[in-house]
Amino acid sequence: MKALQIVLFTIITLTGCAKKADTAATKMNSDTTQTTPPSATSLTYLALGDSYTVGEAEPTDESFPVQLASSLTNKGLPTSSPTIIATTGWTTSNLIYAIATSDITKKKYDFVTLLIGVNDQFQGVPQSTYQTNFVQLLHTAINFANGDSTRVFVLSIPDYGVTPFAAGRDSIIGPEIDQFNAINKSESIKAGINYLDITAISRQAATDPTLIAPDGLHPSGKMYTLWVQQLSLMVAARLKK
Numbered sequence: 001m002k003a004l005q006i007v008l009f010t011i012i013t014l015t016g017c018a019k020k021a022d023t024a025a026t027k028m029n030s031d032t033t034q035t036t037p038p039s040a041t042s043l044t045y046l047a048l049g050d051s052y053t054v055g056e057a058e059p060t061d062e063s064f065p066v067q068l069a070s071s072l073t074n075k076g077l078p079t080s081s082p083t084i085i086a087t088t089g090w091t092t093s094n095l096i097y098a099i100a101t102s103d104i105t106k107k108k109y110d111f112v113t114l115l116i117g118v119n120d121q122f123q124g125v126p127q128s129t130y131q132t133n134f135v136q137l138l139h140t141a142i143n144f145a146n147g148d149s150t151r152v153f154v155l156s157i158p159d160y161g162v163t164p165f166a167a168g169r170d171s172i173i174g175p176e177i178d179q180f181n182a183i184n185k186s187e188s189i190k191a192g193i194n195y196l197d198i199t200a201i202s203r204q205a206a207t208d209p210t211l212i213a214p215d216g217l218h219p220s221g222k223m224y225t226l227w228v229q230q231l232s233l234m235v236a237a238r239l240k241k
Helices: 002-014 018-032 064-074 092-100 118-122 127-144 170-190 199-206 221-239
Strands: 045-049 083-086 111-115 152-155 194-196
Touching: 045 064, 045 092, 045 127, 064 221, 083 092, 092 127, 111 127, 111 221, 118 127, 118 170, 127 152, 127 170, 152 170, 152 221, 170 194, 170 199, 194 221, 199 221
Parallel strands: 045 083, 045 111, 111 152, 152 194
Antiparallel strands: none
16 A cells, blocks of 8 residues: 555656646746846747756756856856746656747747656656657757757756655666666767756765755755756857857
């Protein structure tokens, strides 16, 4: 019975139901889409993903897209508040649909980040399906970046197997996450897209609980900061070229 309760809790937490998806997406977009008009020199930024992009269980300001925009601004690259298309529980299919039905399909951005796949792994989506969908999302991201693949930045999927939420299933979750990351890394490199492996950072949470949010599953603001320390250097180097 205890095992059944863990499974049910896991499913409810990671996936959510379809009826809540649209509501969550609407709220998410209204909360995170840029709220201050960009100046004539401000960079525009689109962040695509799932709960890791939203910053689930942490204040919005602690999410990695918001921290990234702030970090770039501090580096002399003024960046507008990010436009975020992401919701907890989204798979690649959900993200594809959300983009297609959004009001940004004809817009262009100075740079784009993409982090997606943990829910494909969790829900048992075939890796071949993930690969097909991920490639489609890469092309979409490049289009948003005005056709410039060097302005797109893919982050690897974190390993939630080391979190308390995983209940000791790290030996199963970790290798599967690696398999999905092998796909997104290979396809990103083929497309000439920047790739940042933050999975190793996520695994530090196995010995440092301060890297985990209060829900026992998602990254804390502290972990997002570690991601941004590397990501901001990568983005800044590309944008200054």
